[in-house]
Amino acid sequence: MSTGLQVIFIEDDELVRRASVQTLQLAGFDVTGHGSVESAARAIDASFPGVIVSDIRLPGASGLDLLAQCRERAPEVPVILVTGHGDISMAVQAMRDGAYDFIEKPFASERLIEAVRRALERRSLVLENQALRRELAGQSRIIGRSPAIEQVRRLIVNIAPTDASVLINGDTGAGKELIARSLHEMSPRRDKPFIAVNCGALPEQMFESEMFGYEQGAFTGAQKRRIGKLEHASGGTLFLDEIESMPLSLQVKLLRVLQDGVLERLGSNQPVRANLRVVAAAKGDMNEHVADGTFRRDLLYRLNVVTITLPPLNERREDIVPLFEHFLLDAAVRYERPAPLITDRQRADLMQRDWPGNVRELRNAADRMVLGILDDGGAAALDISTQSLKERTEQFERVVIAQALEHCGGAVAVAADRLQLGKATLYEKIKRYGIVVKGDSSER
Numbered sequence: 343m344s345t346g347l348q349v350i351f352i353e354d355d356e357l358v359r360r361a362s363v364q365t366l367q368l369a370g371f372d373v374t375g376h377g378s379v380e381s382a383a384r385a386i387d388a389s390f391p392g393v394i395v396s397d398i399r400l401p402g403a404s405g406l407d408l409l410a411q412c413r414e415r416a417p418e419v420p421v422i423l424v425t426g427h428g429d430i431s432m433a434v435q436a437m438r439d440g441a442y443d444f445i446e447k448p449f450a451s452e453r454l455i456e457a458v459r460r461a462l463e464r465r466s467l468v469l470e471n472q473a474l475r476r477e478l479a480g481q482s483r484i485i486g487r488s489p490a491i492e493q494v495r496r497l498i499v500n501i502a503p504t505d506a507s508v509l510i511n512g513d514t515g516a517g518k519e520l521i522a523r524s525l526h527e528m529s530p531r532r533d534k535p536f537i538a539v540n541c542g543a544l545p546e547q548m549f550e551s552e553m554f555g556y557e558q559g560a561f562t563g564a565q566k567r568r569i570g571k572l573e574h575a576s577g578g579t580l581f582l583d584e585i586e587s588m589p590l591s592l593q594v595k596l597l598r599v600l601q602d603g604v605l606e607r608l609g610s611n612q613p614v615r616a617n618l619r620v621v622a623a624a625k626g627d628m629n630e631h632v633a634d635g636t637f638r639r640d641l642l643y644r645l646n647v648v649t650i651t652l653p654p655l656n657e658r659r660e661d662i663v664p665l666f667e668h669f670l671l672d673a674a675v676r677y678e679r680p681a682p683l684i685t686d687r688q689r690a691d692l693m694q695r696d697w698p699g700n701v702r703e704l705r706n707a708a709d710r711m712v713l714g715i716l717d718d719g720g721a722a723a724l725d726i727s728t729q730s731l732k733e734r735t736e737q738f739e740r741v742v743i744a745q746a747l748e749h750c751g752g753a754v755a756v757a758a759d760r761l762q763l764g765k766a767t768l769y770e771k772i773k774r775y776g777i778v779v780k781g782d783s784s785e786r
Contacts, residue, residue: 347372347393347465348372348392351366351396352397359376362395363375382408392462393442393465394420413439421441422442424446445457483524487664490653498525499528501525503529507646508621508649509649510522510650511650514699515700517700518583518652520701550591550608554595555569556568556607557609560610561608567607572599573614576618579621582620583623585637586624586626590637599616604616622645629642663693673709677713714740746761747777
């Protein structure tokens, strides 16, 4: 059982220490024994790849002192405390202070092994998620390898350093806001605000006050001055999503802001400077909105100095699998779950789907796969018609076990009883499926 994870066992009684270290080594763990906190402390920092088991009562620094040090230097390293019968209340308080678990002397070998195994599984998950975060941080925000995405990346690199207005065309869920944020983050304005406004979600009667702000007393209910979205975005980037939904009356005022660089709050005649870079996004052909009189031609000219077209996902199928794998990593980090590996069969299924909800639908499917949630059709993120019977059975079993543990508040013993499984069998399945057990460890 070489996992790269380590166990530090601290006990001043040499016979107990040797016996416990041997027990853990025979169970397959990589263990080092220490007779004092001072001896072990040099090996412990935030990057320590393992767990610590320590007696509470030690010469010099105690196990509680060690716990306090770990909370400062290595807060994510699990600490298991070993207590005498009279130290139970102390151990319970230590749990509240961040200890992972405690074991009461005298303890059975099985109890020690189970506690260490659970703690190592938790540490393994934390380390995996840290690695996933580093991997995500190193990836470009614009994922894909299709010619269309390559062209989008080139455009972003070329125009991000400028203040040119940009119009992004694409279907709902295609990733238009991601493009806008990438333009902002690669621009000299990156340290200033990125303000996103969904024009289709703002009621028309509130649009002007939200965008331009207002002075105290400008209208009934205006009890104090409020800074609007345009002013808030000054110095940074204003992203106007569903720009085709903007009321005509506001289009005139926005055009003035873009042309003159000034705005006026409602209830004020005092102009305010507004240094904006505007990125707009639209569904469909904006020329049709101009033709039917719902959008001003002069404002459209002002907005689409540069146009970026983002095709729907079903027209750039080369991007589907790389995007899905990226979303799996992202979901694993957010939900603190292992990132599942997808099979060739599942990749083929991903490629065959039409994805009418585009990138947003693909991201949701990745979330469901990480969470092990069954779709209405009985599939976990993907069509089970492409899965073997073994894969279907394991997927179902994982969901049932996770739900049982959740209903039992993380009490493995109670869940094992309800599922009519032995505790050892349930622990093995928890480990195999990467299920995170949360709740009161004293109930396990």
